[in-house]
Amino acid sequence: xxxxxxxxxxxxxxxxxxxxxxxxxxxxxxxxxxxxxxxxxxxxxxxxxxxxxxxxxxxxxxxxxxxxxxxxxxxxxxxxxxxxxxxxxxxxxxxxxxxxxxxxxxxxxxxxxxxxxxxxxxxxxxxxxxxxxxxxxxxxxxxxxxxxxxxxxxxxxxxxxxxxxxxxxxxxxxxxxxxxxxxxxxxxxxxxxxxxxxxxxxxxxxxxxxxxxxxxxxxxxxxxxxxxxxxxxxxxxxxxxxxxxxxxxxxxxxxxxxxxxxxxxxxxxxxxxxxxxxxx
Amino acid sequence: xxxxxxxxxxxxxxxxxxxxxxxxxxxxxxxxxxxxxxxxxxxxxxxxxxxxxxxxxxxxxxxxxxxxxxxxxxxxxxxxxxxxxxxxxxxxxxxxxxxxxxxxxxxxxxxxxxxxxxxxxxxxxxxxxxxxxxxxxxxxxxxxxxxxxxxxxxxxxxxxxxxxxxxxxxxxxxxxxxxxxxxxxxxxxxxxxxxxxxxxxxxxxxxxxxxxxxxxxxxxxxxxxxxxxxxxxxxxxxxxxxxxxxxxxxxxxxxxxxxxxxxxxxxxxxxxx
Numbered sequence: 121x122x123x124x125x126x127x128x129x130x131x132x133x134x135x136x137x138x139x140x141x142x143x144x145x146x147x148x149x150x151x152x153x154x155x156x157x158x159x160x161x162x163x164x165x166x167x168x169x170x171x172x173x174x175x176x177x178x179x180x181x182x183x184x185x186x187x188x189x190x191x192x193x194x195x196x197x198x199x200x201x202x203x204x205x206x207x208x209x210x211x212x213x214x215x216x217x218x219x220x221x222x223x224x225x226x227x228x229x230x231x232x233x234x235x236x237x238x239x240x241x242x243x244x245x246x247x248x249x250x251x252x253x254x255x256x257x258x259x260x261x262x263x264x265x266x267x268x269x270x271x272x273x274x275x276x277x278x279x280x281x282x283x284x285x286x287x288x289x290x291x292x293x294x295x296x297x298x299x300x301x302x303x304x305x306x307x308x309x310x311x312x313x314x315x316x317x318x319x320x321x322x323x324x325x326x327x328x329x330x331x332x333x334x335x336x337x338x339x340x341x342x343x344x345x346x347x348x349x350x351x352x353x354x355x356x357x358x359x360x361x362x363x364x365x366x367x368x369x370x371x372x373x374x375x376x377x378x379x380x381x382x383x384x385x386x387x388x389x390x391x392x393x394x395x396x397x398x399x400x
Numbered sequence: 401x402x403x404x405x406x407x408x409x410x411x412x413x414x415x416x417x418x419x420x421x422x423x424x425x426x427x428x429x430x431x432x433x434x435x436x437x438x439x440x441x442x443x444x445x446x447x448x449x450x451x452x453x454x455x456x457x458x459x460x461x462x463x464x465x466x467x468x469x470x471x472x473x474x475x476x477x478x479x480x481x482x483x484x485x486x487x488x489x490x491x492x493x494x495x496x497x498x499x500x501x502x503x504x505x506x507x508x509x510x511x512x513x514x515x516x517x518x519x520x521x522x523x524x525x526x527x528x529x530x531x532x533x534x535x536x537x538x539x540x541x542x543x544x545x546x547x548x549x550x551x552x553x554x555x556x557x558x559x560x561x562x563x564x565x566x567x568x569x570x571x572x573x574x575x576x577x578x579x580x581x582x583x584x585x586x587x588x589x590x591x592x593x594x595x596x597x598x599x600x601x602x603x604x605x606x607x608x609x610x611x612x613x614x615x616x617x618x619x620x621x622x623x624x625x626x627x628x629x630x631x632x633x634x635x636x637x638x639x640x641x642x643x644x645x646x647x648x649x650x651x652x653x654x655x656x657x658x659x660x661x662x663x664x665x666x667x668x669x670x671x672x673x
Contacts, residue, residue, distance in 0.1 A: 202416060229653070
């Protein structure tokens, strides 16, 4: 059967050419540079690697990056779910504009977002001055980093939940309603399980993106060592001192973290889809 | 699908979403535009026609066009290869294509520094040939290509998968050559998503900051793209200048969003027809 399939598909010409072009460009742009990372890593001594990635300044940068990315992604999960719900379930004037707005963080260069958010949230900025009155400073603190990361992450959850929400059959809700479930109960027991995989996927994508974000954060963070210094900034600092060994070591830790997040997401996806579909 | 739910909850949710999006997304745009023109139109024009500003704009255009051309070429061939044939290593290829999305831009810059920089095995050869990549324009172009690498192929692949291979097979059996099949059968399916991918790729390419920042070396007038030039002005406390250049990018972003929705609409209409 499989062989037959293979033979059948090769009716279409251009296999050699398309594979050749794909592999060539892929090698030049992605594979060779990645190999050089591996080669360079293999030349590092393990004790140097360990002392670099566990030094106190680097350790506190992990915490800054991780905690702000986590808080920002949680905020985005909540707000993103609400926005997706509003966009799918309700009709109101300006809906199409709201829908188109969601992609602003993709289209607006991160540096522009960074300087603009910084100026808005400094103690004499439009928004920052309001918060300053109640004693909260946003720019140049971790709150500021979180604000920048919320900006970056908005589209991820909305765009991953929206299509799933659109596909949910309203009959389920009607049935639940007829059997006497409250709206709140219906939401948590009928709708939420359906959209949970999409919500988790959006959350992890936003989280992974936030961990690596650089452009918007450098301006708003203030970059005080131990307090508001994110890990990508540390890599940048090492690179500017031509300390490639340290930069690569820290980068490896970040890469491993990113792959772990994607892996956990994949595991959660397969588990939740099993629960939803009921097939073990 | 749309429920007739009235009552306060609906308006609370709509109001909450609108307020959140206004503060997080619209206010920054308004701020950029208002600050750019704060000191009058004259200062604005001076800022954006400054010699270094023009050079930064030209470099950004160059990097963006290169990224779009290479990634379109790659995207079409890769999508054809992945969706039209069964072969070993297909999974690996598609994983590698998506890899740049998961890599932090700083790390993207770093791997090019390691490949072409002074400690690389390639460095002596490059120097003999007189090619400089790091801290020069080719590095910036490469970094831009890397961060936008999967954008076009990712848009085309799902559409070609959904379209199936029957039409191409029929055309091939009737004796059409590969070129004819592509232009007459496949291309009509993908023209809107291809353009859509180009728009997304442009958006990301013109705004890339982290990866380009690593590879640029920040030579004013030589290796500064628009976002890097904005950083330079900002750090020199020339806020009006920084926001003036930013305003160009804001307008570009709005144009891109409008194009995006138009293309999405056209694509949907095409599929339904």
